[in-house]
Amino acid sequence: MAKKPIQFQLNGSSKSVFVEEGQNLLEVLRREVGDLTPKLGCAQGACGSCTVLIDGEQIVSCLTLAETVEGASVETAAGLANGPTLHALQEAFMDGFAAQCGFCTPGMLVSAKALLDKNPSPSRGDVIEAISGNLCRCTGYEPIIDAILAAAGNGHNSAGRYSGSGRQS
Amino acid sequence: MIEFRKDIFADERDDNLNEIGKPTRRQDILGHVTGRSPFYDDHQFEGLLHLKCLRSPHHHARIRSIDTKPAEQMPGVHRIIQGSDVKVNLNTLLSLMNFGEDDEPVLSDKKVSYVGEPILAVVAETERQAFDAIAKIRVDYEVLPHVLDPEEALQPNAPLVNETMPGNAFPYHEKYNHQKLRFGDVEAAFAQADHIVEDRYQMSPIEQAPIEMCGAIAAPETNDRFVCYTSTQALFFSLGTAAKVLDVPSNRLHFIGGTVGGGFGGKVDSLHEPLAILGCMLTGRAVRYAFDRQEEMQVGAPRGAERWYIKDAVMNDGRITARKFTGYFDVGAYTRLSSYAIIKAAGHLPGPYTIPNVYADIYCVYTNRTPATAMRGFGITGVDFAIESHMDQIAHKLGMNPIELRLINSYMDGDMKAHRREAKNTALVECMQVAAEKSGWNIAPDFKAMSSHNGGEGWRSEIPHTVTDTNGQIGNGVPASTVRPATTSIPAYVPSQNPSYAAPPAQPARPVSPPTPQSNVQATPTAPPQASAPASSSTPKRPRVSRFSSISGTRRR
Numbered sequence: 019m020a021k022k023p024i025q026f027q028l029n030g031s032s033k034s035v036f037v038e039e040g041q042n043l044l045e046v047l048r049r050e051v052g053d054l055t056p057k058l059g060c061a062q063g064a065c066g067s068c069t070v071l072i073d074g075e076q077i078v079s080c081l082t083l084a085e086t087v088e089g090a091s092v093e094t095a096a097g098l099a100n101g102p103t104l105h106a107l108q109e110a111f112m113d114g115f116a117a118q119c120g121f122c123t124p125g126m127l128v129s130a131k132a133l134l135d136k137n138p139s140p141s142r143g144d145v146i147e148a149i150s151g152n153l154c155r156c157t158g159y160e161p162i163i164d165a166i167l168a169a170a171g172n173g174h175n176s177a178g179r180y181s182g183s184g185r186q187s
Numbered sequence: 188m189i190e191f192r193k194d195i196f197a198d199e200r201d202d203n204l205n206e207i208g209k210p211t212r213r214q215d216i217l218g219h220v221t222g223r224s225p226f227y228d229d230h231q232f233e234g235l236l237h238l239k240c241l242r243s244p245h246h247h248a249r250i251r252s253i254d255t256k257p258a259e260q261m262p263g264v265h266r267i268i269q270g271s272d273v274k275v276n277l278n279t280l281l282s283l284m285n286f287g288e289d290d291e292p293v294l295s296d297k298k299v300s301y302v303g304e305p306i307l308a309v310v311a312e313t314e315r316q317a318f319d320a321i322a323k324i325r326v327d328y329e330v331l332p333h334v335l336d337p338e339e340a341l342q343p344n345a346p347l348v349n350e351t352m353p354g355n356a357f358p359y360h361e362k363y364n365h366q367k368l369r370f371g372d373v374e375a376a377f378a379q380a381d382h383i384v385e386d387r388y389q390m391s392p393i394e395q396a397p398i399e400m401c402g403a404i405a406a407p408e409t410n411d412r413f414v415c416y417t418s419t420q421a422l423f424f425s426l427g428t429a430a431k432v433l434d435v436p437s438n439r440l441h442f443i444g445g446t447v448g449g450g451f452g453g454k455v456d457s458l459h460e461p462l463a464i465l466g467c468m469l470t471g472r473a474v475r476y477a478f479d480r481q482e483e484m485q486v487g488a489p490r491g492a493e494r495w496y497i498k499d500a501v502m503n504d505g506r507i508t509a510r511k512f513t514g515y516f517d518v519g520a521y522t523r524l525s526s527y528a529i530i531k532a533a534g535h536l537p538g539p540y541t542i543p544n545v546y547a548d549i550y551c552v553y554t555n556r557t558p559a560t561a562m563r564g565f566g567i568t569g570v571d572f573a574i575e576s577h578m579d580q581i582a583h584k585l586g587m588n589p590i591e592l593r594l595i596n597s598y599m600d601g602d603m604k605a606h607r608r609e610a611k612n613t614a615l616v617e618c619m620q621v622a623a624e625k626s627g628w629n630i631a632p633d634f635k636a637m638s639s640h641n642g643g644e645g646w647r648s649e650i651p652h653t654v655t656d657t658n659g660q661i662g663n664g665v666p667a668s669t670v671r672p673a674t675t676s677i678p679a680y681v682p683s684q685n686p687s688y689a690a691p692p693a694q695p696a697r698p699v700s701p702p703t704p705q706s707n708v709q710a711t712p713t714a715p716p717q718a719s720a721p722a723s724s725s726t727p728k729r730p731r732v733s734r735f736s737s738i739s740g741t742r743r744r
Contacts, residue, residue: 054231098221111216
């Protein structure tokens with residue numbers, strides 16, 4: 019099958035890959051590029067665990083044709099941290115026990131980032147709507163919502179502090 | 188009192204329980220928020236192949252022939268795996284604990300017994316190529332009659348679902364087609380009861396539906412070993428199962444897991460690891476076998492359907508003097524872990540209540556549905572739904588406060604449970620008291636003063652005599668009546684004032700008693716017919732073990 023070259027920005031660095039016609043972005047990110055943070059949960063656009071941002075828009079990568087991201091800027095959960103410094107959302111998820119099995123977490127974080135990038139002071143309702151496309155089967159929604167609100171309150175654009183040493187009260 | 192053995196780790200930690208009430212971090216949370224937690228599918232291999240199964244479109248069919256030739260020529264296909272490629276193509280999960288008969292093929296190419304049962308597997312370069320090849324395989328099915336209801340499956344003329352299990356029921360104790368529980372004499376108590384309350388309860392299958400779908404990746408490792416990355420919830424169980432069905436020593440298998448994207452019981456069946464490893468053995472390449480979401484929902488083993496009939500003897504003051512259960516676990520086409528769940532359910536009856544006469548017959552029934560497996564509260568959830576619904580029905584019937592009804596019948600420390608273990612560290616009384624307080628539900632002062640520590644023991648700790656007949660069977664004799672004496676420490680019932688306690692809504696008529704059993708005893712209790720022979724017929728037949736114990740049942744094969 020003929021392969022097509024595409025170029026796009028992934029978390030700020032340029033990527034060039036060959037993709038097959040009809041290949042979805044999730045598979046290209048995971049298998050060709052090696053960014054394993056978007057997860058395969060349903061391949062039907064139902065669970066949100068493959069959520070990425072394309073030019074700032076929240077998209078399910080399992081239903082996105084890879085060739086359509088030519089020239090676009092793609093963000094995944096792998097781009098949240100700045101080196102060893104975690105994003106405020108990641109800090110808030112850690113402090114607020116906002117993950118159990120952790121499988122939906124990268125998608126949740128990406129959806130939360132899309133919200134806070136547009137609306138730095140969301141209401142609880144705004145948060146619920148923003149993650150309404152992300153399923154958490156461990157049903158930890160309340161701590162996730164609380165963590166996103168906490169991150170917003172802490173100023174999500176300032177770098178979070180990660181000391182790497184246990185709990186914070 | 189709960190006993191804390193602080194002395195054991197006294198030199199290792201300051202054990203003053205100061206974690207309670209403070210937020211703490213999960214030890215694996217950093218991996219979760221950075222997306223670095225290593226789920227099985229996050230392991231990358233050069234030249235990874237993909238395995239997909241041809242699955243039955245029928246509930247029940249015999250396979251006359253399979254033509255795989257057109258598929259072998261399809262692009263990207265490396266190998267078609269048939270049942271004959273599986274060394275020991277008949278297994279039951281609890282054989283690792285020496286319990287039950289092998290009853291389920293890994294690849295079922297003679298007969299299929301549920302929609303979605305795997306018939307053979309195709310290993311190809313991509314999943315799409317595997318599916319395209321599967322579409323070319325021609326199977327000639329002889330469709331057989333099927334049965335989807337557990338009570339119908341126990342009828343004498345029902346289709347035989349599982350050839351290892353005559354009568355469509357798991358054999359218990361080598362002589363019964365159900366698990367029995369006998370405690371006291373329910374019939375005597377029914378004869379003296381002020382009220383008989385009967386009803387039927389049932390629960391549909393429930394899919395665990397983890398966000399990470401079940402799967403495994405196997406790859407060649409050094410020195411003729413194989414590494415297997417898996418989503419399993421039961422790593423050593425899956426290791427033992429793979430070693431058994433592939434007939435290799437377990438030290439040739441290197442299992443890596445523990446990072447599970449949600450399981451809830453649905454990732455214990457070890458369906459993926461043996462086939463992924465076999466694909467790897469046959470192709471020499473890394474092989475990934477993963478469910479897609481449709482397979483996860485259709486083929487992934489759910490919590491099975493259950494149906495319960497409950498009949499209670501109830502006195503005017505709310506005392507329940509007898510409780511009789513007939514339970515049907517619809518376990519689907521194969522046993523998996525359900526035979527154990529029923530034993531667990533029997534040990535749980537009659538719920539957290541002290542009832543002096545208890546009787547239960549619980550059937551592990553095979554139907555042409557997806558095999559059932561573990562899910563949260565395995566073996567308990569369905570009957571607890573039935574018991575607690577029934578408690579509310581009794582309260583409605585007597586016009587009683589449902590929490591007070593539960594308190595009157597609550598078990599307490601020192602009571603004898605129907606499975607003949609003493610109740611310890613009970614807390615139903617305190618739990619009900621707190622629930623009533625938190626929800627603003629009034630209970631009378633006498634009930635507020637009750638304690639799980641007082642009121643047990645005495646007659647409540649006695650074990651009634653169980654009569655067996657000349658065949659050593661229980662349940663046919665008439666034991667001494669053990670109807671609860673009227674003089675106990677149970678407070679006199681004074682109705683409490685609650686704002687809204689409406690009568691139950693009218694319900695359509697439904698059967699409230701189980702059908703008359705056809706036969707309590709299996710026709711051939713000690714000699715089940717030989718199942719379809721596994722590929723390696725030299726495998727010695729394990730002795731049948733029909734008694735399960737968490738202590739004695741765990742010795743290795």
